Amino acid sequence: MIDTHAHLDFENYNDDRDKVIKRFFKGGGKAIVNIGVDFKRNKKVIKLAQENEKLFAVIGFHPEGAGRVAVSEVKTSLVQLLKEKEENKIVAIGEIGLDYFHNQENKKEQKELFQSQLDLAIKYSLPVVVHCRDAYKDVLKILKKPQYKELKVVMHCYMGNQKQTRDFLQLPNLYFSFTGNITFADFGKYKNGKLVPEKAEIFRVIEQIPLEKIMAETDCPFLAPNPHRGKRNEPVFVREVIKRLAKIKGLGFEEAERKTDDNAITFFKLFK
Numbered sequence: 001m002i003d004t005h006a007h008l009d010f011e012n013y014n015d016d017r018d019k020v021i022k023r024f025f026k027g028g029g030k031a032i033v034n035i036g037v038d039f040k041r042n043k044k045v046i047k048l049a050q051e052n053e054k055l056f057a058v059i060g061f062h063p064e065g066a067g068r069v070a071v072s073e074v075k076t077s078l079v080q081l082l083k084e085k086e087e088n089k090i091v092a093i094g095e096i097g098l099d100y101f102h103n104q105e106n107k108k109e110q111k112e113l114f115q116s117q118l119d120l121a122i123k124y125s126l127p128v129v130v131h132c133r134d135a136y137k138d139v140l141k142i143l144k145k146p147q148y149k150e151l152k153v154v155m156h157c158y159m160g161n162q163k164q165t166r167d168f169l170q171l172p173n174l175y176f177s178f179t180g181n182i183t184f185a186d187f188g189k190y191k192n193g194k195l196v197p198e199k200a201e202i203f204r205v206i207e208q209i210p211l212e213k214i215m216a217e218t219d220c221p222f223l224a225p226n227p228h229r230g231k232r233n234e235p236v237f238v239r240e241v242i243k244r245l246a247k248i249k250g251l252g253f254e255e256a257e258r259k260t261d262d263n264a265i266t267f268f269k270l271f272k
C-alpha cells in the first residue's frame, strides 16, 4: 500500500515521527508521498524524503496562502528547490488549487497562485496534486485550458458528486484520490434492525471511476478513517481506505492494493 498524500512534516508527529513511519512499513507500506503547503513545509518534506528512501516530496503553495504570499516569491522559492529535482526527490507540484469553502473573497489571487504553479509543473514535466473545495467549476475551467492538456492531475481527497465526476472524467490525464472520509458513509440504513441498502453518493462516484484512475491517501494528520475516526491519522491507516475502495469495487483487498499502488507508482514515477 502507498499513501499518496501525507503531511508527516506537521508538528503532530514531532514526538514519534520515526515510529509512525516504521509502523507504516512494518504494516506492509511501500511508499509515502508527503505534501508541502508553504515555504517552511516544502523544505521539511524534502528533508524527510532525503532521510528515507521510501518517502517522496511534493512541493507547492496551498490556496490558503493566496494573497498573503507574492506569486513571484512563490515561483522563486519553488524554482530554487526544483533546480535539484532529483536530489530533492520532488515527484509533483502540490498541493495547489482553489478553496472557496474557506475563502471566497480572494478568488482572483487564488486562481493566479494556482495557475502560476500549473505553469511550473508543465515547465518541469511534473504532475500536480490538486486541492479543490467548493470550486470545481473554476478548477475544471482552468484545467481545460489548452496549455494544460498534457498535465497529469490528481484530485486529492475527492468528494465530488456524479455530475462533477463525469465532467472531470472528460480530462484524460486526471486521476482521483480518496481519503478516510469514504469510510464514514454507509452502505445502507438500519430500519427495524434490518439493513436497507442505500448507496451513498460517494460510492456511486467511485463505481463510476475506472480503477486505473484511483489512488488512496490518508491526508494525515486529518481525516482518520473508521475505526480510528476522530484520532490523529497516520499512513498505516491507508489500509482502511483501500479496504473500502475494494468493497465498493467488488474486489479483494490485494487486488485493490496492487492496482492503487501501480497507479501511484506510474503517476508519481516512484522508484524509477
Ligand SMILES: [Zn+2]
Pocket (backbone or CB within 6 Å): 005, 007, 035, 095, 219
Ligand atoms: Zn493535504
